[in-house]
Amino acid sequence: MDETKFDEVADFVIIGSGGGSMAAGLYLKSIGKTPLILEKTDRLGGSTAMSGGVLWVPNNHIIRAKGIKDSHEMARTYMDATVGNDGGPGATPERKEAYLRNGPVMLKWLEDQGMKWLHTEGWSDYYDDRPGGVTRSRSIGAPMLDAREMGPLFDKLRLGPMVMPLPTDKAGIIGLATRTPRGMWEGLKLLWRMRVVARRGKPILSFGGALQGRLLMLADKAGVDMRTEHGVTELIEEDGRIVGVIAEHGGRTLRIGARDGVLINAGGFSRNAEMRKQYGPQPSSVEWTNANPGDTGELIQIAERHGAALDLMDQAWWVPGTVVPEGGPANMHNTDISKPHCIIVNRHGRRILNESGSYMENGQRLYRNDVPAYVILDSRHRKRYAWGYYPPGKTPQSWLDSGMMKKADSIEELARITGIDPAGLNAEIEKFNGYCETGKDLDFNRGGRGYDNCFGDPTVKPNPNLGKIDKPPFYVMEIVPGDVGTSGGVVTDENARVLRADGSVIEGLYATGNSTASVMGRCYPAAGASIGASFIFGWIAAHHAVGGNG
Incomplete structure (x- = not known):
């Protein structure tokens, strides 16, 4: 050359x-090479900074220290049971092996460079009922980060939709702020941190912001040209x-x-x-x-x-979402639809997926059925649980005025104003309510996996993900495969x-x-x-x- x-x-x-750029840049700089990171936008961090901020790394030293049973063999069995052998040329056995072999080594090396990690207890593998699956979580995030520690570098960090001072491992618990003592306690701590942030003028970063914020600090300290x-x-x-x-x-x-x-x-x-x-x-x-x-x-x-x-x-x-009248990206509802008293149906009124299952699979199922489909909530869901970025009991009037969210006192009226087949919807809800009584979803096994339960409501019995649709008023919105x-x-x-x-x-x-x-x-x-x-x-x-x- x-x-x-x-x-x-x-x-x-x-x-x-x-994140991959930071891992590569830090390693190259550590051996005396000159990496150069070129970002076309005005902020650093990419999709990682806007994400939930966790890495799936099976058989790593952090989960072993927690006493979680895992091994390379278990992880490979799990990938074979989920990804399978028909994932295309990007998912060859050699690439899967490289992923599993290098992940734990990389995680430990980054820790040795000063990176801080947090085990996200409870974020189960999404198909933990399959061979090799782990319920207690193989996912690793980063502890919260006071943005003031970043100095001027903070102004270069891209921020995503999840800018709230909430530890990554408490994401499931906070959804129960009105339901359980632990949820209430985490909610109170979140409110306290939000007041602290308001006084300071700089956020306390979590999720992808904390992950990339910490990595940017390490890369900047190492002298990586970004x-x-x-x-x-x-x-x-x-x-x-x-x-x-x-x-x-x-x-x-x-x-x-x-x-x-x-x-x-x-x-x-x-x-x-x-x-x-x-x-x-x-x-x-x-x-x-x-x-x-x-x-x-x-x-x-x-x-x-x-x-x-x-x-x-x-x-x-894919992440199922709703398009709000205020504009901007779709509200994501992967955790909201996992809660009881909520179902997703097609225009015939039939359920089409496990509302508590993997959001990518649910996006695929939406495309195999109806786009848009319809999410139906009864009054208890709106009273007890968050919806998008809004807390329990808070429904913007603009959603109702615009027709984005429709409200009715009966299932028949809800079906009529939406265009859903009333007979089909009534029959489906009657069947679903029966599943709620037995705790067994015979159509999609909702609530039958550890992952399903991650974002359920343990106060609802016998299944934390199944709650009847029978308390008016009822609500309906179009739901689309966001991403x-x-x-x-x-x-x-x-x-x-x-x-x-x-x-x-x-x-x-x-x-x-x-x-x-x-x-x-x-x-x-x-x-x-x-x-x-x-x-x-x-x-x-x-x-x-x-x-x-x-």
Whole structure:
């Protein structure tokens, strides 16, 4: 590579600033290399900063210290039982093995660099009833972080929808603030912290903000070069090898060389309406996504022009949501619909999914049935539990005035004003109410797994996820498959190298995160599976690029 052809040269150019970028940059800096992180937006952190902020890392030292039974063999059995063998070329046995082998090592290494971790007790694997599943959680997050500790770096951090001073491991408990002593206690602590934040003027970060905030501090301290508003518009290829990038910044076009390689970690295409229409199931809308603003897909398209194979382009990390009249992204309801006194039906009035199950699977089921479908609540749900960003008992009048939420004193009237078949809905609710009495959902086994119970109400018996729909007034809203990012993209191997359709390697080009065809295939096996993959394959890419073992 002739370095005189470039405006500047780094050892490893990383496109995007999510979690995988931080893992790669920190490792490379620790061995004396010069990583360069280029973020096209005005904030650092990517989708990781806007996420729930956990990594799914089976068999790690943190859960072993908690006495949780796990092993490499159990984790591999679980991935085989969930992801299976038909997840596409991004979910090969070799990639799954690389994920499981490198995750615990990476987690411990980051801890040794100063990262602080928090075990999210109770965030069960989403299919914990399958072989190898763990109920007590393999997911790891970060403790809350006072934004004042970040200094000026805080102003560069992207913030997501979950900016509240609530520990990641208390996310399930806070939903019971009106129902249980523990929930009430956590609610009181949350209110106290919110008052503290109001006095200080800077938030106490949790979830993805705490995770990326801590990693940004470590990367900044290590001297990792992280630049915002540097949009990559092209990869530079010489003799079949990617040797650099072209980036735009402040009206200038920069040619930046990469001695060891280029890593794409630029997210998916949730914010690109044309790509959603080209690849994804329909109907869809950029208004339904909670993905980060930089999730526009151009790096996937650029890589494809250089020969990259694509797969799983019809998949996303779906989260059932409602579109609010105020505009903005859809309200996400993955935990809300898990509570009792709530069902989701199609236009015929029939239930179509396990409301307490994996949100990705529920998005897939919505597309196999009706989009939109309808979520029905009775008065107890609105009185007892949160809905979207609103606490129990608080329903914005604008929702009712706009017709986004409809209200009726009978199921027949609710069906009539919504266009749902009244006879079908009445029959379904009668059957469902019978399941609530026995505690057994014979249609979808709702409440039959540890994960289902994570966001249920233990005061409701005999099943914490099943509550009758029989107390008026009743409420109904259209519910759509929102998302937190797409999960298809370029195909990569176990070393995170980008592959062509014939399986050959595009030398010098690596990818991770939502820019890739997920190692999880068409399944979301546990909390943090997407963020975990971003970290782990970013880490692997950095090792491979410099000749190390990932």
